[in-house]
Amino acid sequence: xxxxxVGSLQCPRLLMGKFIDHLQKSLLGNEGAGRSTPFTxxxxxxxxxxxxxxxxxxxxxPLEILLQHVPLADPGIYIALSYCWRNGxxxxxxxxxxxxxxxxxxxxxALLRLRSTVRCVRVWIDAICINxxxxxxxxxxxxxx
Numbered sequence: 001x002x003x004x005x006v007g008s009l010q011c012p013r014l015l016m017g018k019f020i021d022h023l024q025k026s027l028l029g030n031e032g033a034g035r036s037t038p039f040t041x042x043x044x045x046x047x048x049x050x051x052x053x054x055x056x057x058x059x060x061x062p063l064e065i066l067l068q069h070v071p072l073a074d075p076g077i078y079i080a081l082s083y084c085w086r087n088g089x090x091x092x093x094x095x096x097x098x099x100x101x102x103x104x105x106x107x108x109x110a111l112l113r114l115r116s117t118v119r120c121v122r123v124w125i126d127a128i129c130i131n132x133x134x135x136x137x138x139x140x141x142x143x144x145x
Contacts, residue, residue, distance in 0.1 A: 039101040041131040047071055049141065050129040051078050054111055054121040063111055064095040067128070072144065078122035081110060103128065 053066045092108035094101045107127055114121050130141045
């Protein structure tokens with residue numbers, strides 16, 4: 001995957017449209033628009049997985065991520081975060097391409113810690129990248145890990 005440089009920001013080519021939308025919303029002061037719409041997963045085909053792109057922003061800005069389908073054969077470079085499953089509550093809000101997803105406080109804290117002010121950071125976290133409500137997808141993705 002080729003990166004495109006925009007000023008000092010780098011984002012994968014496939015994310016450029018979403019990134020420009022994000023910048024426009026931030027510049028126009030509409031960064032909260034659409035956040036009440038719950039996030040819904042799009043189905044994966046057998047040859048893809050999901051990767052999170054944490055959009056760059058300063059610590060005083062809300063956390064915003066994109067969830068991208070990538071080919072298993074060439075997912076690009078990303079950070080894999082091993083998540084310890086416990087009876088965590090999904091209460092911390094994350095903006096996923098304009099929709100609301102609730103994650104555990106520990107995942108939220110990890111995303112904030114990994115966020116950069118100047119570039120997209122690509123991460124794989126099972127609790128987000130695998131649709132946990134879809135047993136068939138979850139089993140298939142776990143087999144591939």
